[in-house]
Amino acid sequence: MAQKLTLKKIAQELKVSISTVSKALRDSHEISVETRTKIQEYAKQYNFKPNNIALSLKNQKTKKIGVIIPEIVHHFFATVISGVERVANEKGYQVIICLSGESFDKEVVNMDMLANGSIDGFVMSLSKETMERQDFHHLREVTNQGMPIVMFDRVADDIACDKIIIDDVEAANKATDFLLRKNCRNLGLISTPDYVNVGRLRTQGFKEALMKRGFEVDDQAILKVEDIENCGDKIKAFLTDGKYDGLLAVNELFAVTASKILQGMGKEIPKDVAIVAFTDGMLSKYASPTLTTIGQKGEEMGGLAAAKLIQKLESDHQEDETYETVIVKTSLIERESTP
Amino acid sequence: MAQKLTLKKIAQELKVSISTVSKALRDSHEISVETRTKIQEYAKQYNFKPNNIALSLKNQKTKKIGVIIPEIVHHFFATVISGVERVANEKGYQVIICLSGESFDKEVVNMDMLANGSIDGFVMSLSKETMERQDFHHLREVTNQGMPIVMFDRVADDIACDKIIIDDVEAANKATDFLLRKNCRNLGLISTPDYVNVGRLRTQGFKEALMKRGFEVDDQAILKVEDIENCGDKIKAFLTDGKYDGLLAVNELFAVTASKILQGMGKEIPKDVAIVAFTDGMLSKYASPTLTTIGQKGEEMGGLAAAKLIQKLESDHQEDETYETVIVKTSLIERESTP
DNA sequence: TAATTCTACGAAAACGTTTTCGAGGTTTTG
DNA sequence: CAAAACCTCGAAAACGTTTTCGTAGAATTA
Numbered sequence: 001m002a003q004k005l006t007l008k009k010i011a012q013e014l015k016v017s018i019s020t021v022s023k024a025l026r027d028s029h030e031i032s033v034e035t036r037t038k039i040q041e042y043a044k045q046y047n048f049k050p051n052n053i054a055l056s057l058k059n060q061k062t063k064k065i066g067v068i069i070p071e072i073v074h075h076f077f078a079t080v081i082s083g084v085e086r087v088a089n090e091k092g093y094q095v096i097i098c099l100s101g102e103s104f105d106k107e108v109v110n111m112d113m114l115a116n117g118s119i120d121g122f123v124m125s126l127s128k129e130t131m132e133r134q135d136f137h138h139l140r141e142v143t144n145q146g147m148p149i150v151m152f153d154r155v156a157d158d159i160a161c162d163k164i165i166i167d168d169v170e171a172a173n174k175a176t177d178f179l180l181r182k183n184c185r186n187l188g189l190i191s192t193p194d195y196v197n198v199g200r201l202r203t204q205g206f207k208e209a210l211m212k213r214g215f216e217v218d219d220q221a222i223l224k225v226e227d228i229e230n231c232g233d234k235i236k237a238f239l240t241d242g243k244y245d246g247l248l249a250v251n252e253l254f255a256v257t258a259s260k261i262l263q264g265m266g267k268e269i270p271k272d273v274a275i276v277a278f279t280d281g282m283l284s285k286y287a288s289p290t291l292t293t294i295g296q297k298g299e300e301m302g303g304l305a306a307a308k309l310i311q312k313l314e315s316d317h318q319e320d321e322t323y324e325t326v327i328v329k330t331s332l333i334e335r336e337s338t339p
Numbered sequence: 340m341a342q343k344l345t346l347k348k349i350a351q352e353l354k355v356s357i358s359t360v361s362k363a364l365r366d367s368h369e370i371s372v373e374t375r376t377k378i379q380e381y382a383k384q385y386n387f388k389p390n391n392i393a394l395s396l397k398n399q400k401t402k403k404i405g406v407i408i409p410e411i412v413h414h415f416f417a418t419v420i421s422g423v424e425r426v427a428n429e430k431g432y433q434v435i436i437c438l439s440g441e442s443f444d445k446e447v448v449n450m451d452m453l454a455n456g457s458i459d460g461f462v463m464s465l466s467k468e469t470m471e472r473q474d475f476h477h478l479r480e481v482t483n484q485g486m487p488i489v490m491f492d493r494v495a496d497d498i499a500c501d502k503i504i505i506d507d508v509e510a511a512n513k514a515t516d517f518l519l520r521k522n523c524r525n526l527g528l529i530s531t532p533d534y535v536n537v538g539r540l541r542t543q544g545f546k547e548a549l550m551k552r553g554f555e556v557d558d559q560a561i562l563k564v565e566d567i568e569n570c571g572d573k574i575k576a577f578l579t580d581g582k583y584d585g586l587l588a589v590n591e592l593f594a595v596t597a598s599k600i601l602q603g604m605g606k607e608i609p610k611d612v613a614i615v616a617f618t619d620g621m622l623s624k625y626a627s628p629t630l631t632t633i634g635q636k637g638e639e640m641g642g643l644a645a646a647k648l649i650q651k652l653e654s655d656h657q658e659d660e661t662y663e664t665v666i667v668k669t670s671l672i673e674r675e676s677t678p
Numbered sequence: 679t680a681a682t683t684c685t686a687c688g689a690a691a692a693c694g695t696t697t698t699c700g701a702g703g704t705t706t707t708g
Numbered sequence: 709c710a711a712a713a714c715c716t717c718g719a720a721a722a723c724g725t726t727t728t729c730g731t732a733g734a735a736t737t738a
Contacts, residue, residue: 003484003485004456004484006693006694006695007694007695007696008694016717016718017717017718017719018694018695018718018719019696019697019717019718019719019720020716020717020718022694022695022696022697023696023697023717026696029715030715030716030717031716031717032715032716032717035716035717047480049451049454049455050455050694050695051455051456051693051694051695052452052455052456052457053392053395053396053401053456053457053693053694053695054396054456054693054694054695054696054723055694055695055696056392056695056723057392057393057396057693057694057695057722057723057724057725058694058695058696058697058722058723059695059696059723060723062392064435064457071421072411072417072420072421072424073414073417073418073421075412075414075621078411078412078417079412081411081436082410082411082412082438085411085436085437085438086438089437089445089449094435094437094452094453094457095435095436095437096403096433096434096435096436097420097424097434097435097436098424098428098433098434099421099424099425106428110428112388113391113433114433115388116388116389116390116391117343117390117391117392117393117724118391118392118403118433141386145342145343146342253625256625257625260625260627263627281621282414282620282621282622283621283622283625286592286595286596286599286622286626287625287626287627288599288602288626288627345723345724345725346724346725346726347724355687355688356687356688356689357688357689357724357725358687358688358689358690358726358727359686359687359688361725361726361727362687362726362727365726368685369685369686369687370686370687371685371686371687374686374687389724389725390723390724390725392723392724392725393693393723393724393725393726394724394725394726395693395725396692396693396694396695396723396724396725397692397693397724397725397726397727398693398725398726399693456694
């Protein structure tokens with residue numbers, strides 16, 4: 001129940017001034033060796049640690065970075081946080097997390113709260129609603145105050161800040177190509193609506209790969225699922241005529257759902273239908289059959305984002321107004337769902 | 340690039356004192372209506388928001404709660420955080436997350452960092468290493484300072500604080516009973532070492548259920564897996580003689596691994612072997628066959644933990660030295676892995 | 679008209695640090 | 709021996725708030 005020790009209390013106890021205590025603890029030569037050790041020993045004995053809030057106020061920096069993501073129960077975002085946390089901790093920073101729950105309003109509120117001194121900078125991925133509205137005033141407000149943002153995955157193209165993304169177009173391109181090389185001739189794509197960046201870009205890559213190889217692009221062969229929770233019905237309807245021998249899905253949930261539906265229809269995977277999914281998570285590794293995926297490297301993206309942000313924070317001049325977009329290479333991880 | 344607005348700057352701009360500005364913004368009747376509206380309008384126009392750090396220092400409370408968990412990439416912990424965040428946000432709190440990575444030292448360092456003024460209280464689940472060592476000095480240090488802790492899932496019995504757990508013994512009991520009722524007669528358990536609380540308790544429940552029904556408890560039928568990453572080999576060895584017709588696993592990873600191994604051996608699930616797993620996560624829902632599980636209600640546990648902590652923080656008297664252990668009810672979710 | 683009460687504001691302390699500056703006393707230097 | 713340098717420490721400002729208290733002038737009361 002001993003209340004927290006402060007410089008003032010040490011000073012009173014040892015009959016010296018607060019400044020003397022402060023200096024002694026930082027080993028200043030201004031203080032005699034005698035007084036210094038006396039104070040240091042006292043501090044050590046009673047386990048003194050300077051108050052972070054006071055330091056933050058004094059230094060005008062909090063050594064905390066704010067992370068805003070849509071959901072934490074998505075494996076990809078969890079891995080990103082893991083990466084952010086690892087790098088942040090290495091550099092003496094702490095991580096404050098807020099979830100937007102895919103809601104624009106919550107994203108705005110959370111940013112406002114954090115931006116008022118609680119943190120030094122942001123790492124974030126936009127909510128679906130924000131992508132849909134294309135309303136980025138809250139981001140501008142923050143950057144205008146000189147607070148740096150690093151965005152990842154779901155980014156706003158016209159906001160001036162560093163970005164960490166995967167090359168979705170190219171990745172989808174590669175994956176589609178891979179399926180074609182495996183002799184699939186009727187490809188289907190299970191994607192999200194176009195306002196979700198990654199959905200749009202992966203769709204684009206899918207189309208490009210087909211055209212490049214001289215195949216026709218049939219918009220009927222592209223399903224755009226709005227409601228992730230209840231994606232089963234739409235996917236079932238999409239697959240019901242059984243014409244596809246190859247599927248690309250923009251996340252593993254869609255892929256494993258499709259896989260189950262197809263198996264329920266008596267199809268064999270990968271013999272009858274080959275499947276490739278984005279997001280190399282738990283499901284892909286443990287589904288039956290296991291899924292061939294495009295790894296999104298969440299850990300790496302998070303680590304890069306944190307490193308970038310901290311570098312910006314600790315570069316002396318804010319006037320370093322150059323922004324970078326890092327493209328993280330994806331890799332195709334072959335498993336049982338492709339021949 | 341406009342620097343952050345402060346009371347002082349408003350005061351200078353409007354040629355009044357800082358205190359006048361502060362009072363005006365809080366609608367004090369001490370300030371004339373005229374001055375008040377002038378100041379309020381100015382503040383609104385330039386979007387003034389008081390600095391959180393300064394408020395924290397002044398009020399001696401941060402409105403932040405610290406969460407320390409072993410890993411974030413485990414679905415259970417992700418759901419807990421989700422629950423903590425939801426309740427915290429409702430009550431105007433923010434969440435700082437630190438990961439121990441199952442390491443004792445990191446747990447200690449993180450707690451020390453957060454305890455120095457960064458947060459008002461802790462929600463946490465102990466690292467494996469901490470459970471193994473049974474060294475809780477860092478927890479005591481924090482509670483001695485009067486900072487409240489709420490522990491969940493992996494708790495230290497002899498630390499005086501609120502706790503949120505599931506009744507692991509009873510849950511395992513029920514699950515075992517369920518398997519017996521489904522006419523399984525040779526049950527196996529895949530668990531963790533005993534120093535992991537939940538492993539020990541679930542093992543205990545498993546044994547109790549068997550004894551209660553007059554079955555013999557064979558310690559050979561209990562596998563304790565140390566290394567989660569490479570659990571495959573040990574589980575394979577365990578299952579190789581093919582004598583079990585029912586399995587209980589303390590997490591879904593073990594269960595799905597066992598399921599795959601069994602299917603590889605030509606066994607049918609649930610016809611030949613029935614499986615029940617703890618932790619109702621992604622894997623259980625999407626594995627083939629889908630798994631019957633005991634839901635751990637992470638969201639609910641997180642929400643309860645946050646609510647409890649905040650209640651403690653906002654009860655006027657710290658001297659409310661009574662601690663509660665809440666037991667969250669589990670539920671058995673039947674799926675395809677049991678008859 | 680003198681005493682009292684309001685009204686409207688400002689000064690200053692407090693939260694816990696760090697840091698700059700100044701000053702008293704001792705030692706060294708010329 | 710006077711001047712300069714040095715050693716050791718304390719006072720005070722600063723970071724951005726909130727809040728208590730004081731006060732000058734105006735309005736009210738007796």
